[in-house]
Amino acid sequence: IYFQKDIMIDHCSLSWGLDEVATVRDNENSTVQWCIISESLNHSFHPKGDHGYGGIWGGIGATFHHNLFAHHTSRTPRFNGSRYHGEPEQEIVDFRNNVIYNWGFNGAYGGEGGHQNVVANYYKYGPASRHKDRIVEPLDSTGAWFIADNFVFGYPEITADNWSGGVQGEFAAYGRVNSPFPHPSVTTQSAEEAFELVLANAGAVFPTRDAVDRRIVKEVRTGTATYGGVWGEHSGIIDSQSNVGGWPELKSAEAPKDTDADGMPNSWELKHGLNPEDPDDRNDDQNQDGYTNLENYLNELVSGIEH
Template sequence: MNYKPLGYERTAFLFFHSLISLKMKKLLLPLFFFFIFFSCSERGEIEPIEEEPIQVFDPIQEEAFAFPGAEGFGNKTTGGRGGRVIKVTNLNDSGPGSLRQAIITPGPRIIIFEVSGYIELGSPITISNGNVTIAGQTAPGDGITLKNQSLIVNADNVIIRFLRFRLGDKGGAEADAMEGRYKKNIIIDHCSMSWSTDEAASFYGNENFTMQWCILSESLTNSIHEKGLHGYGGIWGGKNASFHHNLLAHHDNRNPRFDHPGVYNNNNRAEDLRGVVDFRNNVIYNWGTDASYGGEAGTFNLVNNYYKPGPATKNKNLFLNAYKQASNSAPIFGYGKFYVAGNVFHGNSNITNDNWLGVVAKQGTVTDKNNLKLDNPLPFGNLSFNHNAEEAFEKILAYGGASHHRDAVDIRILADVKQGNYTAEGSRGSTNGLIDSQDDVGGWPMLSSLPAPLDTDGDGIPDDWEKANGLDPNKDDAKERNLSTAYDNIEVYINSLVKAITEKQYGKDEGN
């Protein structure tokens, strides 16, 4: 058996060691240890050495994606993997503990939240330093919403999940709720965008991009934009860009507008940043003037989308208006090429059965329309799902948007989509569900927070979760790979918070 001496025996030994000569040590040392052993035995105070238990992990062997459930061309984005964990501890616009401070911090980082509520921005937040994951699902309580100004993605390798961007007109910004151009390796997942004064969310010119499971709703139609009527969904495009399982609801136009060469410039050339755009399993509801349109000189898949006209919809026989030029005075780029299949046009079985009945070539001839057609789909990457349009409709209603804790806005929008109606008229003349201010629908709803879970070692993983999964709550092991060969421990934790959603949304609960 191994023994360790008590405190006073150790002190006596050191004192003895310092006073006597080497020769005397050889003579007296055995007697000294005999005394110590006998003394301890008499008192019964012999203490066995306590050895630390050895932790043996058997990490799950799995392929690395941005996160489980990431699909499309942006699914290999790594974000902040391998970097530090930064906690957002307050709702301030800037300063220590703020989201802005976490975003402008350089280096790989995973941003988590210890608070829920509104972050009222005085200026846009721009992500200029890439290699970042923003995990909105970690917010305790009702989640995080940004208001008054935009979030702009201007960096490579970015993951954003489970956040809300509800701009509104109070901040005076003529802006998108969220936007990003000319970058690569980006995935936007389960976010909710609304009340923009321009587009709800515009992403084009990006390479290896995915926007999935987002809700874009109620852009402000007749608001503060200098051009007047401007309630738009988004401009979407890019090179290897995926847009799937998103909902666009209550936008007058751009649902979406597919990009064209004229929105690029000499520093970011269209020929470098345009390629396959895969638009599938989206739901478009209650558009006004146009549903999907544009796409000059581009290449697009439009597959298994669900178009549901609403009270504001002017043309109930059209879902794709292909352009050759942005306006009569703009350069003529020529029409795009489209693979169109499996789309459902609610209430119109003819278009559902023959999708090309719902497509026109603006300013074109019958020959121009025929030349739009692609007989075979463009490459769309490896997808684990194969939803038809009706399945996508139901899945988006169940799991779309910042659905970890849905707020009253998303709940109301989804009810409108399901029931085929609308909530309010605009206060400046817009009608039939197209609104002009967030005040038309009651403004920003209340969000409640909860205390952050105990995290003794400060690594971003709560003590209870670490204990339940065999980790040490007193050791910063966020960047270790004890639980997965693909994901850091902190990633396994943040992904576990929404595991039920990411599995059920693809039908895995049904054996698909």
């Protein structure tokens, strides 16, 4: 997703993509939260060859929090910077309380001409990881970085001081700032607390997680990987969904009756004074709360989920 505005991606489970699994960059006002981004396809059909990457993230006012990256060779994420829209002062990205597990030859990097907060994330190497102590690798001297309170599994000295080895590469000494860039308010936990919350709540959890997400979360918690491809057996880096047993069987109940096919069941529309034969009322705001009628219905479906 790029060159759009006012985007919210919440509680999605994304896996088995070519190139990247989830790229969100160069948008205005975007948020990705409580998502699982796992198992990009490495040795697959990308024209450039092996390409099992997590995502390119950035934007003009972009927030990424409480997400899980697992089992990618690189780009967890690649911070996009301002290289496409060319307005460095507007590229402000807040990346906090995410969990990053089992990156391959690289993890997070980039940030050219951007302003990045990297705060209270949990980094845990896995069977495929090479730079096991890496938080991020800035790609040039034009990016600005506020980096603090990140937990790096197995490296207590970097956890205590993220700049004592977690920021790596030729340009590690450039762009350091001591105060965070402006960002929307996000309830922020310590990295260790966020680790538990993300593993318990991220992804498509309603009404229940599927077998793929349950396996991914178990592997993150235990520091293991069940499957692999040309990268290596049990590396976690796969080449096809067939490496992990193929597409899971997802059972579904019968959908409630929706005469006008506007996404809101007849029973809900009648209860809230709407017309079950008018498809256009989904975009109205019956109770004047700032959300469309369809948004209110969808929000009710998950009203019992705390995060």
